[in-house]
Amino acid sequence: MKKISLGLLGAGEVAQLIHLPVLRQLQDRYDVVALxxxxxxxxxxxGMTWNIPRLYGDVEAFLADAGLDAVMILSPDQFHGTHARAALQAGRHVFLEKPACLTIADLDALIAAHRASPLVAMVAYMRCYAPAFTQGQKLLGQMDEIRYARVRDIICEGPWYFQNWSDVATPEDDIPTNILTAGRAARLADLKSVCGDEASPAILKAYEVLTGLGVHSLSALRVLLGAPRRVISAHVARGGLQINALLDHGDFITNYECVIDDVVRFDATIEVMSGREKLDIHYDTPYIRNLPGRTIFQQSTETDNTIQTFGPFYKDPFRVELEHFHDAVTNGIPVQTPLADATADLELCRHIIAAAQRSTP
Ligand SMILES: NC(=O)c1ccc[n+]([C@@H]2O[C@H](COP(=O)([O-])OP(=O)(O)OC[C@H]3O[C@@H](n4cnc5c(N)ncnc54)[C@H](O)[C@@H]3O)[C@@H](O)[C@H]2O)c1
Structure with missing residues (x-):
């Protein structure tokens, strides 16, 4: 099998807890050569823990590393567009963590930069690669007309899981001040460009939650059932950590619920209902490796009622998406989560925020 020489742009939580362990399992496909x-x-x-040979403190020098075939963009969200464009310009295939970008303008510029390029660019919507999700896609074909969907992100955030069970190297106050200051300013400018200059802190936070957490579910919803036509209504509470939205798909609606609190559970579920069938796709926290997903399918008739459980699926969605990226780069298969599709997700996040702003007294 042809190996890809890979560089990681960003060595934070997702690199340390998720991608580097998975890449170690995929040594037949990837050599991690630069960080x-x-x-x-x-x-x-x-670099030392994962035995990565070439370490860079400068993005340009990193991207100019002649030994790189592909780059994983694992930097803070506000740099995704700039870093992904620079990687494409340097001739590297791009694996881009979600959200693709924070703003549609940034994503449009990235899509334009990729348009004429033979390079692969993939948005890492890992839930779309989860075996529980692909099983759900198959079962959807057995369902009658969809009447209702519920999508939940009711979770305790990642640090509870990894602070108790894993070691993560964090900066020892050694990121140059100009980089930190520019990063905060760029993030705030992006948030305000979407939510408005006068947006409340709760609304700004809600947009961060939607693009950080919600976009996982909203992209999976789009791939499964199509993008909603409009946002009927939305509400933001608890400083932006609680978001509710009713989404109109034409023939049915989706009720989206997001709550971040300190109850230790990870309820990330998509439920789809027809008149006589119900499909549930369950995800678990990504911060503990190989936790199983499962898919539950209920079918009722006038005289019968069955519930089938598929899984538990132990294959890690992050492994599946990296296998897919390898296949796209080495065999030219089309990417299942291309840049252009992410536009609809950012639009939806923006419309949810606009609806919440309209409903706030
Ligand atoms: N798919 C998933 O389930 C998942 C999970 C967690 C994070 N993510 C995504 O991965 C990306 C990284 O998240 P994380 O949790 O690792 O964040 P993090 O803050 O822990 O790590 C980000 C890293 O990028 C570095 N960095 C690179 N360029 C920088 C710059 N110009 N300014 C400041 N820092 C810079 C930081 O030093 C830091 O080490 C985010 O976009 C996030 O949304 C995805």
Missing amino acids: YDPSPSVLSKV
Whole structure:
């Protein structure tokens, strides 16, 4: 099998807890040859732990590394567009963590930069690669007309899981101040360009939650049932950590619920209902490797009622998406989660925010 020489742009939580362990299992497909991070302490700790030969504190020098075939963009969201464009310009295939970008303008510029390119660019919507999700896609074909969908992201955030069970190297106050200041300013400018200059802190936070967490579910919903036509109504509460939205698909609606709190559970579920069937797709926290997903399918008739459970599926969605990226780069198969499709997800996040702003007294 042809191996891809890979560089990681960003060595934070997702790199350390998720991608590097999965890449170690995929050594038949990938050689991790280079790492960039602006924190010298994180760079050297992660480089040493994972035995990565070339370490960079400068993005341009990293991308100019002649040994790189492909780059994983694992930097903060506000840099995704800039870093992915620079990677494409340097001739590297791009695996881009979600959200693709924070703004549609940034994503449009990235799509334009990729348009004439033979390089692969893939958005890492890992839930779309989860075996529980692909099983759900198959079962959907057995369902009658869809009447209702419920999508939930009711979770305790990642740090509870990994602070208790894993080691993560964090910057020792050593990221250059100009990089930190520019990063905060760029993030705030992006949030305000979407939510408005006068947006409340709760609305700004809600947009971060939607693009950080919600976009996982909203992209999976789009792939499964199509993008909603409009947002009927939305509400933001608890400083932006609670979001509700009613989404109109034409023939049915989706009720989206998002709550981030401190109850330790990860309820990320998509439920789809027809008149006599119900499909449930369950995901677990991504921060503990190989937790199983499952798919439950209920079928009722006038005289009978069955519930089938598929799984538990132990194959890690992050492994599936990296196998897919390898296949796209080495065999030219079309990417299942291309850049252009992410536009609909950012549009939906923006419309949910606009509806919440309209409903706030
Ligand atoms: N697919 C998933 O389930 C999942 C899970 C977690 C995070 N993510 C995504 O991965 C990306 C990284 O998330 P994370 O949790 O690793 O974040 P993090 O803050 O832990 O790590 C980000 C890393 O990028 C580095 N970095 C690179 N360029 C930088 C710059 N210009 N300014 C400041 N820092 C810079 C930081 O030093 C840091 O090490 C985010 O876009 C996030 O949405 C995806």
